[in-house]
Amino acid sequence: MKPALLTPETMSIKGIDLLKKIQDDFIGLDTKYKLADGTISPRIYLDSTASTLMMGAAHRASKKFLNHYSNTHSLLHFSARISTKTYAWIHNRILDFVHADKDEYTSFFMGSGVTAGMNRIAKTLNRLRPERDIVLVSMMEHHSNDLPHRKHGGKVIHIPLEKNHQMAGKINTEILEQYLEKFSDRINYVSITGLSNVTGIINSINKIAQIVHKYNVYLVVDAAQMAAHVPIQMSGFSNKDKEIDVLLFSGHKTYAPGSPGVVIARKSFLNAIEPEEVGGGMVDKVYPDNYFVTKKFPDREEAGTPNILGAITLGSAIHILDTIGMNNILEEDKNLIQYTMNKLTEFKEVHIYGDTDIQNCPRAGTISFNILGMDHGLVAAILNYYFNIAVRNECFCAHPYVQEMLSATHKEQLENCESINSNLSWKMEPWMGMVRISYGIYNNIRDVDILVSSINKLITNKNYYKSQYKIDENGDYKHINFQFSSDDFFSLTETIDQEIKIL
Ligand SMILES: Cc1ncc(COP(=O)(O)O)c(C=O)c1O
Secondary structure, three states, X not given: OXXXXXXXXXXXXXXXXXXXXXXXXXXXXXXXXXXXXXXXXXXXXXXXXXXXXXXXXXXXHHHHHHHHOOOOOOOOOHHHHHHHHHHHHHHHHHHHHOOOOOOOEEEEEEOOOHHHHHHHHHHHHHHXXXXXXXXXXXXXXXXXXXXXXXXXXXXXXXXXXXXXXXXXXXXXXXXXXHXXXXXXXXXXXXXXXXXXXXXXXXXXXXXXHHHHHOOOOEEEXXXXXXXXOOOOOOOOOOOHXXXXXEEEEXXXXXXXXXXXXXXXXXXXXXXXXXXXXXXXXXXXXXXXXXXXEOOOOOHXXXXXXXXXXXXXXHHHHHHHHHHHOHHHHHHHHHHHHHHHHHHHOOOOOEEEOOOOOOOOOXXXXXXXXXXXXXXXXXXXXXXXXXXXXXXXXXXXXXXXXXXXXXXXXXXXXXXXXOOOOHXXXXXXXXXXXXXXXXXXOOOOHHHHHHHXXXXXXXXXXXXXXXXXXXEOOOOOEXXXXXXXXXXHOOOHHHHHHHHHHHO
């Protein structure tokens, strides 16, 4: 159960080999659907930013664990001992994954993604230093790293982004520093994304930590996207200012659907106040009129029975990612992004959002774009119905960021935008959205080539495809004579009936 002992010399080569092996071992890579033109083809999954597919090896490891399944928090019966020890191993494995010193930091699970943990951290940090009433977040944040701070953290101020020819880039660290100076001892913490879920732009989190700590302000990192794409180092620097105080990520975006959200935080923060949630498992003694919270981590932060099975899948996935080497993963990812950018920028009709100078503004995992003159909803629907490419569209829970980029980038084009229904078009609401493609480690050049040739066909036959859709009362594009029935592909009741029959 120990992490694989790969030396730095063998790591990279073995890591790449392992990556190649693991790339085909994901559940759902061969899922097929019938398309609007009657053909049946395998789905190309380009929606990993929302949720990744299940890593086969991690899923199998967690299935094996089920033979020993039992609740944790006991070392008595054999299965309880296995569960408790395995569950503890995962917490340590996560600390290793993000290079967080085990004396300083703890990891704990919360909810089903970053959102629950971020709400908790906002409340915790607010209670820790109530005299500091300001929180800084950036303009590129997902709502889950903005609204929790507005509700629980204090007064939120949004840090603007760097601009390169009107294209939004990374967080503007000069302006960040100006805010830190201006509001100095009123700012409690800064909470920023490590990697944008809209553009894939990567922020230099340790550099930002160094700036923030000069002002005795804490740094929280939303690593919902970063964790599966970029190596993370929370501590272990000769300059302690570079350390990250709190970091959160989502198991379901890290190849372990159904797993919990992860919080890694300084124990000193958590020790200073009573945990927000109370219940079983986090107390040493309870009396009718009093109770004593345990000093043990992570127990004191995890009230109630945890999502043990999900945590085991996540621990397995993290272990595999780390064995591949996050540097190797990032390198492959960047190559795929560069390849996609090169291909997409050949289309004059395609506009990619955010700074496209990857040297200046590195990206991983995600690209959002629009085909000028076509609604994002229509493009996403055509890619899905005719080419079996699963993408996401609209504003990706980052309304301020998407709005800013849309309105800054092409006001004029928007005015000339054709649409099937002008009431719902960009003409009326230029901020309405984008099309987002996003990659996991299972995606490859072939997927990009299929995407690019599909976009080419889409642009060439734009009028034909447009004529095949109408907009329903919810503003969604519906094909005029093809209907997808999810029951044709999966019905839970039928699946259960089949399972019962087999018995
Ligand atoms: C950057 C970022 N932060 C936070 C979240 C929220 O994560 P979850 O939905 O897993 O709670 C997401 C989800 O897409 C995200 O992309």
